[in-house]
Amino acid sequence: MPTPPPNPHLPFGDQRTAPWYGKDILSVKQFSREDLEYIFAVAHEMHDMVNHVGTFDLLKGKILANLFYEPSTRTSSSFTAAMERLGGSVIPINEVKYSSVSKGESLPDTVRTLECYADVIVLRHPEVGSAAIAAKAARKPVINAGDGIGEHPTQALLDAFTIKEELGHLDGLTVTLLGDLKHGRTVHSLARLLSLYKVRLNYVAPDILRMPAELIDEIKAKKIEQAEYTTLDACLPQTDVLYVTRVQKERFSDEAVYESVKGAYVIDPQVMKAARERMIVMHPLPRVGEISPEFDDDPRAAYFRQMEYGLYVRMALLAMVLGKA
Ligand code: ASP
Ligand code: CP
Secondary structure (H helix, E strand, O other), X not given: OOOOOOOOOOOOOOOOOOOOOOOOEOOHHHOOHHHHHHHHHHHHHHHHHHHHHOOOOOOOOOEEEEEEOOOOOHHHHHHHHHHHHOOOEEEEEOOHHHOHHHHOOOHXXXXXXXXXXXXXXXXXXXXXXXXXXXXXXXXXXXEEEEEOOOOOHHHHHHHXXXXXXXXXXXXXXXXXXXXXXXXXXXXXXXXXXXXXXXXXXXXXXXXXXXXXXXXXXXXXXXXXXXXXXXXOOOOHHHOOEEEEOOOOHHHOOOHHHHHHHOOOOOEOOOHXXXXXXXXXXXXXXXXXXXXXXXXXXXXXXXXXXXXXXXHHHHHHHHHHHOOOO
């Protein structure tokens, strides 16, 4: 189909030569600092456009296949909203058991099928490396929306954007990652992404849920200061960003082990008395008890704002891989 002429009323042109056109987004390792600056700028434009016009036709006629093998509220619905706000449409496969996956269809065949109908595929899957397998099978761009305990790159991008919007910069910050650092794909991606900046990273986790040693080594090689703790009190007062995570129940084979660590940390107004006045608390969500709702009205509670930033970042990413930014 011929490409329609660019709309001069939009801040974005049709840029088939744009560097991200047709690219997969599989890991945060793909991004440089300059890429992040660019994504943040486009996400900013998206925010303004949504505020001013709500929905516009940048991706009119484009179709997203939203393929989720694992539960999701935010990632799935924000990609849908992002596509629809850009004038495109979505094939939702939120429950693969109603698709031919339940008849035994493989991931590569499922992806090959969907790319016959869609221009871009967003995939969440329980296995590490699944997004890369899908990308190998597909000619169209695949965006990793979480591959098991591996990565969740679009979450890390929206997390970094949140920090930038809320605190104005990333260099010089102390970021404390708390909770299930072993299984949490969001913290794996975020720690990697933050290593592009001059940050200090604190890891607070029960002994059995520590940040994987390979990841600590990878980040150490970038000369990033890191420290591990089992309790929060030693590092909370110096923290600029407290990134809280859920203990990932679905990754435990022994429920008794999950039960033994699930309530390890609870952030509430009392705990937060020891923190700075100017800092933020983030959480990729869903939360299941690790942040008390009593803290929600504190201006430092950024986790609901963080979800909204995700819409603008995902709009930016869709526009980029479809050659419109
Ligand atoms: N929603 C995030 C994820 O899918 C975090 C979580 O589920 O705890 O990784
Ligand atoms: N943050 C996140 O990925 O949320 P969902 O699991 O609801 O998509």
